[in-house]
Amino acid sequence: MDLDVDEASAALRDEARAWLAEHVPRPSLPSMDTAEGFAAHREWEATLAEARLSVVTWPREYTGRDASLLQWLLFEEEYYAAGAPGRVSQNGIFMLAPTLFAHGTAEQRDRILPPMARGEQVWAQAWSEPEAGSDIAALRSRAERTDGGWLLSGSKTWSSRAAFADRAFGLFRSDPGEQRHRGLTYLMFDLRAEGVMVRPIPQLDGEPGFAEVFLDNVFVPDADVLGEPGNGWRVAMTTANNERGLSLRSPGRFLAAADRLVDLWRERGRPEDVAARVADAWIGARAYQLYTYGTVTRLAEGGGLGPESSVNKLFWSHLDVALHETALDLLGPEGELAGPWTDGYLFSLAGPIYGGTDQIQRNTIAERLLALPREPR
Amino acid sequence: MRFAVSAEQRQFAESLHELLARADTPAAGRAWARGEHEPGLKVWRELADLGVPALLVPERRGGLGASATDLVVVFEVLGHHAVPGPLAESVAVAPSLLAPELLPALASGELIASVALPPLVPFALDADVAGVVLRVRDGRTERVEIAEGPVRSVDAARRLFRVEPEGTPLGAAPAEAFELGVLAVSAQLLGAGQWLLERASAYAKQREQYGRPIGSYQAVKHLLADVATRLELARPLVHGAAVAVTGGEAVARDVSAAKVAAGEAAYLAARTALQVHGAIGYTAEHDLGLWLTKVRALTGAWGGAGHHRARVLAALEDM
Numbered sequence: 001m002d003l004d005v006d007e008a009s010a011a012l013r014d015e016a017r018a019w020l021a022e023h024v025p026r027p028s029l030p031s032m033d034t035a036e037g038f039a040a041h042r043e044w045e046a047t048l049a050e051a052r053l054s055v056v057t058w059p060r061e062y063t064g065r066d067a068s069l070l071q072w073l074l075f076e077e078e079y080y081a082a083g084a085p086g087r088v089s090q091n092g093i094f095m096l097a098p099t100l101f102a103h104g105t106a107e108q109r110d111r112i113l114p115p116m117a118r119g120e121q122v123w124a125q126a127w128s129e130p131e132a133g134s135d136i137a138a139l140r141s142r143a144e145r146t147d148g149g150w151l152l153s154g155s156k157t158w159s160s161r162a163a164f165a166d167r168a169f170g171l172f173r174s175d176p177g178e179q180r181h182r183g184l185t186y187l188m189f190d191l192r193a194e195g196v197m198v199r200p201i202p203q204l205d206g207e208p209g210f211a212e213v214f215l216d217n218v219f220v221p222d223a224d225v226l227g228e229p230g231n232g233w234r235v236a237m238t239t240a241n242n243e244r245g246l247s248l249r250s251p252g253r254f255l256a257a258a259d260r261l262v263d264l265w266r267e268r269g270r271p272e273d274v275a276a277r278v279a280d281a282w283i284g285a286r287a288y289q290l291y292t293y294g295t296v297t298r299l300a301e302g303g304g305l306g307p308e309s310s311v312n313k314l315f316w317s318h319l320d321v322a323l324h325e326t327a328l329d330l331l332g333p334e335g336e337l338a339g340p341w342t343d344g345y346l347f348s349l350a351g352p353i354y355g356g357t358d359q360i361q362r363n364t365i366a367e368r369l370l371a372l373p374r375e376p377r
Numbered sequence: 378m379r380f381a382v383s384a385e386q387r388q389f390a391e392s393l394h395e396l397l398a399r400a401d402t403p404a405a406g407r408a409w410a411r412g413e414h415e416p417g418l419k420v421w422r423e424l425a426d427l428g429v430p431a432l433l434v435p436e437r438r439g440g441l442g443a444s445a446t447d448l449v450v451v452f453e454v455l456g457h458h459a460v461p462g463p464l465a466e467s468v469a470v471a472p473s474l475l476a477p478e479l480l481p482a483l484a485s486g487e488l489i490a491s492v493a494l495p496p497l498v499p500f501a502l503d504a505d506v507a508g509v510v511l512r513v514r515d516g517r518t519e520r521v522e523i524a525e526g527p528v529r530s531v532d533a534a535r536r537l538f539r540v541e542p543e544g545t546p547l548g549a550a551p552a553e554a555f556e557l558g559v560l561a562v563s564a565q566l567l568g569a570g571q572w573l574l575e576r577a578s579a580y581a582k583q584r585e586q587y588g589r590p591i592g593s594y595q596a597v598k599h600l601l602a603d604v605a606t607r608l609e610l611a612r613p614l615v616h617g618a619a620v621a622v623t624g625g626e627a628v629a630r631d632v633s634a635a636k637v638a639a640g641e642a643a644y645l646a647a648r649t650a651l652q653v654h655g656a657i658g659y660t661a662e663h664d665l666g667l668w669l670t671k672v673r674a675l676t677g678a679w680g681g682a683g684h685h686r687a688r689v690l691a692a693l694e695d696m
Contacts, residue, residue: 001386001446003620004378070378262693270690279686282693283614283634290613293380301381311609314602359595365605366598370578373593 033207045119092123126170317351410533425486456568469561519544570643630692
């Protein structure tokens with residue numbers, strides 16, 4: 001058992017640190033959920049890609065560096081410590097790409113991954129529907145067979161980045177005779193295709209971070225089916241495990257936020273009333289970092305991500321809220337002033353909801369990790 | 378980086394588990410609480426046969442020269458089975474305090490030690506079974522005599538003793554003595570918390586009310602999921618602190634973080650396990666109380682959460 005960083009990993013970490021120190025935009029970019037901010041974040045993705053730092057874990061042929069998961073974690077620690085911009089390409093590079101590597105064809109990877117890595121194509125996720133939230137298997141949007149492809153109809157909602165993104169991916173009911181998890185197909189579609197209407201939805205901060213997407217007989221070629229038709233649920237589960245398990249919110253993000261909280265606490269004269277919560281925020285971020293080092297060790301030795309990814313998500317979503325609440329409480333009357341801490345706070349409030357609510361995660365932990373009986377469904 | 382329990386460590390933990398599962402540690406703990414030490418000392422002798430007291434004793438003194446990461450793997454198992462006796466004191470702390478000529482007896486299990494480190498460890502635990510009682514004060518180790526005891530603990534199996542104000546000086550006490558004690562207790566808490574979670578989960582599967590196992594109700598299963606989450610995230614802190622003690626970097630910060638997280642996770646496990654069991658868990662006949670009271674005692678022992686949080690913050694300010 002050790003925490004030693006090997007030479008190659010240290011070299012990547014040091015390179016990233018030096019590059020970020022020079023290139024991270026100052027002042028920080030406007031919110032990615034505005035037209036102007038989205039464009040600026042897209043440009044930042046291109047800048048990252050030029051330095052081959054946008055998708056370090058991908059193979060070299062797709063502008064990656066074949067970095068190990070440990071190297072990725074170290075990169076992320078540097079990335080957030082440097083205060084670098086949020087990743088507008090997040091849905092694509094951390095959710096769709098792992099699914100493409102697992103289930104996609106060579107043609108799909110060659111066509112889709114390079115523009116994704118450079119921010120030329122930004123992806124939105126399209127999972128939820130008005131009647132299918134936690135119960136995602138209740139989705140109703142359809143994919144009907146047509147010549148050379150499929151016609152999509154229905155609506156998707158809470159679709160992150162869809163207000164400004166180029167393309168989206170999601171599950172559609174392709175076999176009307178089947179129910180629930182069966183007869184679903186994983187499809188990728190153009191958000192500007194004929195028959196698509198995007199209605200941006202302002203979030204708590206007033207900016208349209210997600211949107212409702214209406215589909216009316218939208219043509220999608222067979223080439224944009226990911227995995228086998230009818231096998232969408234299994235294909236999507238790859239993504240779901242990636243999202244919760246490791247890549248959605250890397251520990252570096254919370255470590256950086258916890259360090260900033262400790263600094264804030266010190267600058268404000270070490271107020272006693274929040275000291276315990278400041279310590280707990282740092283301890284929580286450190287715990288998540290070490291837990292993830294353990295996960296990466298297990299994966300490197302051939303293990304998989306199981307219900308632990310629910311443990312992980314439940315933990316960080318609470319940590320994030322608590323950390324930001326502590327900062328706002330520490331600031332007292334100034335806590336209401338809009339700025340980085342209120343931005344972070346509002347962002348954190350979504351954590352216990354997206355990617356599977358806290359309640360869904362607790363069900364998974366109880367039923368799959370502790371083997372408690374399933375509740376009647 | 379390989380941040381995981383090694384195959385050898387896992388094997389050692391498994392053989393310890395087997396031994397302790399056979400040993401009826403609840404009965405030994407109950408006897409220990411009445412001052413009948415023999416069943417507990419029998420467990421100690423069996424642990425000595427496996428090399429537990431030899432772990433941190435150097436090889437040239439008859440020990441195993443094991444690392445702090447080995448120590449926490451072992452202490453998690455000891456905590457899981459609620460083994461009575463001055464474990465942290467004798468196995469984790471004494472090797473760095475005792476005179477070299479006493480170490481072979483400590484390693485073989487012939488000698489049991491107890492230690493007080495006032496103010497955070499004001500009493501010498503189970504000093505009446507210890508062949509040597511030490512006190513660390515102002516960075517110096519002294520050999521001391523029992524003054525009074527046992528003083529009752531909320532955990533009846535923890536028999537606490539006051540020691541005489543004057544002692545025989547033995548030499549300088551290394552700072553790592555305290556860190557290893559805190560680390561060992563943190564691992565013990567983790568193990569006790571894991572036992573409480575396992576027992577409560579098993580009970581929730583078997584106990585039926587309103588015609589269904591209570592573990593199928595979200596009100597129950599979500600409590601247990603929260604406990605599992607806290608324990609899962611406390612364990613890497615304990616392991617990380619063991620690595621820090623071995624490597625010498627940010628030791629106070631990491632050891633204290635481990636104590637806070639392990640203490641709170643185990644305490645949540647204890648409260649939740651009692652709630653899930655209901656009235657049966659509140660009886661002295663049921664074993665649950667042995668673990669619940671031990672966790673309560675260990676949560677404050679070797680410094681409570683307030684002390685250790687302050688140490689984390691102080692260490693962060695120095696970085």
